[in-house]
Amino acid sequence: MSDEISTDGVERIGPHDLGGLPGGPVDRTEHDAAHWERQVDAMVMLMRRKGVMIDPAQLRRGIESLDPDVYEKLSYYERWAGSAALNAIEQGLVTQAELDARIESLRTGPR
Amino acid sequence: MSHDHPHRHPPQADHREPVSHYEWLGVALNELLMEKGLYTAQELREMMAEVEAVEPSTHGARVVARAWVDEDFRVRLLKDANTAVEALGFDSAATDLTVLENTDEIHNVVVCTLCSCYPRSLLGRPPTWYKSASYRSRLVREPRSVLREFGTQLPDNVTVRVHDSTAELRYLVLPLRPQGTDDWTEERLAELVTRDSMIGVTTARTP
Incomplete structure (x- = not known):
């Protein structure tokens, strides 16, 4: 589906534009959020409250600007994490190098 | 199907702990933002609690x-x-x-x-x-x-x-x-x- 850009002749504006596409049954299983997901959720709320992403459109823009292949592979809060990082870098709060270094040390550090 | 009682559901099986790059990215960004003083660990805990406190049944x-x-x-x-x-x-x-x-x-x-x-x-x-x-x-x-x-x-x-x-x-x-x-x-x-x-x-x- 990743290379399909339209349905019924209607142009899609991006990978997030799902309205009207065919799809399978809705999986109605309930899931509690994992701890890291609740953290990302609260982080985004705090960024908004602290003036980093005041406009909800900033979170949305960051999500929608993900590469289409990446977008489709990521889970919901992974997309939020990607967008929050993009916004934080753009506003000079962190650098990509700092993030890369921290991810590396988290991955390899004691758990 | 009702979801108004605060009972627990299992987390999504494949999302128990950060494993992917983007999951680690979320953890890393959160840590850095706290270290740089955008918010404190206390504020993060309070925000998580604030979010959890909103239930369809009570709101x-x-x-x-x-x-x-x-x-x-x-x-x-x-x-x-x-x-x-x-x-x-x-x-x-x-x-x-x-x-x-x-x-x-x-x-x-x-x-x-x-x-x-x-x-x-x-x-x-x-x-x-x-x-x-x-x-x-x-x-x-x-x-x-x-x-x-x-x-x-x-x-x-x-x-x-x-x-x-x-x-x-x-x-x-x-x-x-x-x-x-x-x-x-x-x-x-x-x-x-x-x-x-x-x-x-x-x-x-x-x-």
Whole structure:
């Protein structure tokens, strides 16, 4: 589906534009959020409250600007994490190098 | 299916701990923002608790039950939901809120085809299925089929209206008050109002 850009002749504006596409049954299983997901959720709320992403459109823009292949592979809060990082870098709060270094040390550090 | 009691569900099996790059990215960014002083660990814990505290049963259902028993409130809610909700002491979350009233002729149901916009200040975090590709894609094309999957069979003469949320405009469905509840108190009525009925994928519980 990743290379399909339209349905019924209607142009899609991006990978997030799902309205009207065919799809399978809705999986109605309930899931509690994992701890890291609740953290990302609260982080985004705090960024908004602290003036980093005041406009909800900033979170949305960051999500929608993900590469289409990446977008489709990521889970919901992974997309939020990607967008929050993009916004934080753009506003000079962190650098990509700092993030890369921290991810590396988290991955390899004691758990 | 009801989701108004705070019982626990298993986390998504493959998302127990950060494993992917983007999961670690979220953890890393959160740590760095705290180290740089944007917010403290205490503020993070409080925010997580604040989010968890919003339950459909204690927030959205209260709004609906009030509208069922208080005609003036119902009128205000449909005209200016933000103000009406704030008057009950709830946060309207800085986005426009519109309440959609179900009638004998019209059944409203809400989706966010582009993302997952949702009236979080009244219903909490959206359920997983609300964010799923199949719900987002199919509801606008075949709403009756999707509603049937939720066990909701509407008579043919009822018009189904699908509302697509945006980041700036959120919707809450005001379900039909069930019959046989004329002498019920507001508190008792609120117990009939489920999360799913306020999204519009089901009707309110019947007594």
